[in-house]
Amino acid sequence: MSKSGALDLASGVGGKIEKKQVLSAVQKYEKYHVCHGGDEDERKANYTDMVNKYYDLVTSFYEYGWGESFHFAPRNKGESLRESIKRHEHFLALQLGLKKGQKVLDVGCGIGGPMREIARFRGKQQCLSNNKRRGTSYMTANFLCFRQLCNVDFMKMPFADNTFDGIFAIEATCHAPNVFDCYAEIFRVLKPGQCFAAYEWCITDYFDPTNQEHQRIKAEVELGNGLPDIRSMGECLEALKLAGFEVICEKDAAADSPLPWYLPLDKNHFSLNNFRVTACGRFITRNMVKILEFLGLAPEGSQRVQAFLEQAADALVEGGRRVTTLHFISCLS
Numbered sequence: 001m002s003k004s005g006a007l008d009l010a011s012g013v014g015g016k017i018e019k020k021q022v023l024s025a026v027q028k029y030e031k032y033h034v035c036h037g038g039d040e041d042e043r044k045a046n047y048t049d050m051v052n053k054y055y056d057l058v059t060s061f062y063e064y065g066w067g068e069s070f071h072f073a074p075r076n077k078g079e080s081l082r083e084s085i086k087r088h089e090h091f092l093a094l095q096l097g098l099k100k101g102q103k104v105l106d107v108g109c110g111i112g113g114p115m116r117e118i119a120r121f122r123g124k125q126q127c128l129s130n131n132k133r134r135g136t137s138y139m140t141a142n143f144l145c146f147r148q149l150c151n152v153d154f155m156k157m158p159f160a161d162n163t164f165d166g167i168f169a170i171e172a173t174c175h176a177p178n179v180f181d182c183y184a185e186i187f188r189v190l191k192p193g194q195c196f197a198a199y200e201w202c203i204t205d206y207f208d209p210t211n212q213e214h215q216r217i218k219a220e221v222e223l224g225n226g227l228p229d230i231r232s233m234g235e236c237l238e239a240l241k242l243a244g245f246e247v248i249c250e251k252d253a254a255a256d257s258p259l260p261w262y263l264p265l266d267k268n269h270f271s272l273n274n275f276r277v278t279a280c281g282r283f284i285t286r287n288m289v290k291i292l293e294f295l296g297l298a299p300e301g302s303q304r305v306q307a308f309l310e311q312a313a314d315a316l317v318e319g320g321r322r323v324t325t326l327h328f329i330s331c332l333s
């Protein structure tokens, strides 16, 4: 189901962007970021353009390197990357207490990997999913248990108040320009007394805004992940409460993880089962993209996308050691 060959990667770069426009889209995307002279206010004001450009440019790389679920996961010893991602998704499903026939929303579903896994795990409930760019026909063709798939902005969803029995978000609301407005919109469409569970990507208390090195890592993570800003766990919890939620459970998911969530990206780590994201795999991908771009099979600009993703991978590892983390939150409306 996941597109994973080199030619899929090459032909997918740019997504909905005209192939001839890919290079200029990369340049425009980069300019939003601090590493290229951009600033946070501009990213927030233009979040739709910034996030859409990012996912158009990177989705085929994600599919190639990561598969169908575009998120990290705390990992147990002896567990493969895929197993830890699945376990993470099952945990979320259990937190939501999903039952057959319920209407569930996956906020920012990517290409639908988690949603499909959760539906398989919980017995094919009706799920709705929203995502800015990708996936509609891709998913409906294969997973008819999902009632509807819509490309909508989670900051302003075209759903009536109190529509859903459960809502989840995995590393998606970190793209919101304003976390309170985003949670308030989720609160509005969730039925009263129901659960919203999320994995938020956050900055840790260790982050020191006066530390240049920390700022550099944060800026590179934002560039490599299409983020307007990275918020602290405290800011997210405060915003949830202000939006009307009662926080039931929250924890730094990375803190008690036997293996670090960023391990697959660590250059010093080698694994055959996620070879493509290891240092060696990245070296092969880099040269392959170079050749594909030279041959005209990948659009001009593809190497640049690969370069900022590599920069991001290194920043994620550096950041993951102390500055950024995955935060699990479960709350009731």
Ligand SMILES: C[S@@+](CC[C@H](N)C(=O)[O-])C[C@H]1O[C@@H](n2cnc3c(N)ncnc32)[C@H](O)[C@@H]1O
Pocket: 051, 055, 068, 069, 070, 071, 107, 108, 109, 110, 111, 112, 113, 114, 130, 131, 132, 133, 134, 152, 153, 154, 155, 169, 170, 171, 172, 173, 175, 176
């Ligand atoms: C890191 S991916 C995670 C995708 C998915 N949750 C998963 O784990 O595979 C973040 C997703 O959020 C979506 N997204 C970002 N901003 C959005 C917005 N304003 N409205 C809807 N979706 C958005 C992106 O298109 C992307 O698919």
